[in-house]
Amino acid sequence: MTAPPAPPPPARVRARTAECTIAADGSYAARLARAADAPAASESWYPERWTLGSAEPYAVPLPGHQPEEPATEVLPMADGRVLIHRVVGERHTFALLYPTGPGTGEVPLGAVECGELSLLPPAPGGTCAYAIAPGERSSAVWLVAGGAFGPEHLAEIPGRCSGGVWLDGTARMLALDRTLQGRTKTVAVDLERGGEVSPLLQIAEDSDDRLLLADAGSGLLIIRSNAPGEDRVGWGVLGGTRPVRFPECLRFPVDLAVTPFAIQPGQVLTPEACAVALRIDGAAGSSWVGLWRPAGRRLHQLAAPEGWLAGSGWWTPEGTLCLPYATGAAPCGVARMAVPAPQEPSETLAEEDPRRSQPPPADPPKPAAPRPVPLQQAPLGGRKPGG
Numbered sequence: 001m002t003a004p005p006a007p008p009p010p011a012r013v014r015a016r017t018a019e020c021t022i023a024a025d026g027s028y029a030a031r032l033a034r035a036a037d038a039p040a041a042s043e044s045w046y047p048e049r050w051t052l053g054s055a056e057p058y059a060v061p062l063p064g065h066q067p068e069e070p071a072t073e074v075l076p077m078a079d080g081r082v083l084i085h086r087v088v089g090e091r092h093t094f095a096l097l098y099p100t101g102p103g104t105g106e107v108p109l110g111a112v113e114c115g116e117l118s119l120l121p122p123a124p125g126g127t128c129a130y131a132i133a134p135g136e137r138s139s140a141v142w143l144v145a146g147g148a149f150g151p152e153h154l155a156e157i158p159g160r161c162s163g164g165v166w167l168d169g170t171a172r173m174l175a176l177d178r179t180l181q182g183r184t185k186t187v188a189v190d191l192e193r194g195g196e197v198s199p200l201l202q203i204a205e206d207s208d209d210r211l212l213l214a215d216a217g218s219g220l221l222i223i224r225s226n227a228p229g230e231d232r233v234g235w236g237v238l239g240g241t242r243p244v245r246f247p248e249c250l251r252f253p254v255d256l257a258v259t260p261f262a263i264q265p266g267q268v269l270t271p272e273a274c275a276v277a278l279r280i281d282g283a284a285g286s287s288w289v290g291l292w293r294p295a296g297r298r299l300h301q302l303a304a305p306e307g308w309l310a311g312s313g314w315w316t317p318e319g320t321l322c323l324p325y326a327t328g329a330a331p332c333g334v335a336r337m338a339v340p341a342p343q344e345p346s347e348t349l350a351e352e353d354p355r356r357s358q359p360p361p362a363d364p365p366k367p368a369a370p371r372p373v374p375l376q377q378a379p380l381g382g383r384k385p386g387g
Contacts, residue, residue, distance in 0.1 A: 019311040020050065020324055021075050024122045024166070026314045027053040028076035029324060030083075032068060033061070047074045047097055049082050050324065050332055057324075059332035062097045062104045073119045078126025081107075083145050085119055085131070092117045092131075094144045094151065110150030112142055119144070120164040123171040124216070132176070134160050141174070141195060155195020157187075165214045167238065175200055177210045186211040186223075203227040203244055214238065215263040218271035220294070222260045233258060233278075235294050237271050249292065249299040250278075257281040258290070259311060264339075266317030270295075275339040277321050279311045287311075291321065291339040305335035 020031030029050040046063035062082055073085040081096045094109040117133040120141075128146030132139060139161035143152040163177035167188060174189045178197075186201035186209055201209035207227035214221050219238035224231065225246075234246035252258050257280070264275040271294070278290035280301065287310045291300040304310070307327035314322050323335045 020309045021122060022052070022312060022314050022324075023076045023078065023126050024124050025078070025126060026316075026322075027051075027078065027126070028080060028082075029312070030074040030076040031309065032070070032072060032074060033059075033326075045070055045072065047072075047082055047084055049076060049080070049097075049099075051080070052322075052324075052334065057332050057334050060099050062099060064097075064104060064106065075119050075122055075129055076126070077129070077145065083109075083119070083129050085117075085144070087117075090115055096145065109145055112144070112151050114140070117142070120174070121166065124166055124169045125171060128171060130154075130164075130171075130174070132161055132164055134162060136160060139176070139178075141189065141191065154191055155189060157189060157195060157197060163210060163212075165211050167214055167216060169216045175211045175214065184208040184210060201225075212260050213263050213276070215265060215267075215271070215274060217265055217268045218263075218274055220263055220267075220271035220274045220276075222263065222276060233260065235276075240271075245294075247292075247294070247297060249297060252280075255283065261311050262313050262315050262321065264315035264317070264319055275315060275319055275321070277313055277315065281310075289321075289323070289337070291337070293339065296340070300340060302337060305333070307333070308335075 020029045022029045029052055031048055032045040033048040035044055044067045046061060046068060049060045049062060051058050051060065069086070071087060075083045077083060077096065081098045084095050084097055086093045091111055091113050093111040096107040096109065098105045112133070114133045115135070117131050120130040120132055123130060129144050131142045131144045133142060139157045139159065140153060141155040141157065143154050157176065157178065159178040159180040161176040161178050165175040167173040167175050172190065172192050174191060175186050176189055177184050178187050185199065187197050188200045190196040201211060201223060203209045203225050204227040207225050209223060209225040209227065212222045212224055219240065221236045221238055223234050223236065223244065225234060228246050232246040233250045234244050236244040250258065259279045260276055261279055262277040267274045273293060273295050276292050278292065279287055280290050281287050287304060287308070289302045289304050291302065305323055305325045307325040309324050309326065312324050316322065319338055321337050321339065325333045325335060
């Protein structure tokens with residue numbers, strides 16, 4: 001295990017410790033930041049772009065003519081511009097921001113008038129951006145950047161949809177968590193066929209099944225479901241025939257919140273070897289990092305760098321986890337850590353020793369494209385009899 005580099009010396013955080021949005025290829029990131037001289041209670045937020053593809057990451061502020069609202073969304077595009085989503089009442093406006101010497105250029109893209117609307121995660125390729133507008137009876141998918149004539153309505157999905165995970169490398173297949181008749185199941189939406197919907201996760205008839213992450217190369221899916229009798233994080237393989245499994249090492253006490261946020265790419269034929277990063281939230285706002293592989297069957301917990309933009313990060317194909325952080329001394333930094341190599345096959349296939357499945361500590365550790373085949377009625381691995 002390679003420990004993360006020592007964090008910068010203690011200093012007042014320059015911007016709020018909040019998630020930033022990272023492009024699908026890891027080239028750019030975007031977030032809302034706050035000026036170093038702004039009062040702690042100030043709402044003087046402005047967009048900021050991080051360039052991550054260079055030898056040293058650096059940030060470019062993109063302030064507009066007035067401060068942004070805290071609910072404003074930003075998303076990096078492949079060409080270095082930043083999409084911004086502003087809300088005034090039920091009017092959702094979109095624009096592309098870019099640096100122009102000392103100022104910020106802005107290209108208006110149009111508006112959508114509706115109730116709720118939020119940006120979907122960055123799409124593969126980075127030339128288009130999408131949004132979901134959930135309603136009580138149906139949800140609309142919008143193309144909000146990359147179209148020819150402003151925002152374009154792409155599909156209307158029956159039911160109230162949330163989430164959003166891309167299943168392929170072409171931004172065609174989109175997974176959404178759809179709630180119908182009181183149950184939530186993940187469906188696949190084909191954006192090139194008018195929003196045609198097909199089931200993706202249906203573990204049990206009476207369970208709520210949500211897709212958290214997917215890796216298009218290996219097909220690894222990270223899910224959350226109450227099918228085992230309680231809310232659990234599990235994994236499966238897109239189009240696979242083996243059971244959906246809920247590892248004991250990912251079973252946490254109710255006072256801890258666990259959110260997977262990144263899957264290692266490049267493991268095309270070995271989804272079990274993909275490393276997965278998880279954000280673990282404990283009491284008093286503490287957050288730290290969990291590293292896990294399906295093949296390893298063990299969760300490694302590490303302290304996060306100071307100023308971590310919690311829940312943000314990406315993997316390199318070689319197995320290095322990159323975590324963005326911001327402090328007064330380092331306003332744009334990336335800490336790197338590696339997950340241990342997978343165990344030998346003989347260990348991997350062995351049953352877990354229950355003595356190794358103790359609940360994680362309550363406090364963070366000290367520093368140290370083809371169309372998917374649905375997992376419909378997938379067999380449930382790890383479910384207790386009668387659970």
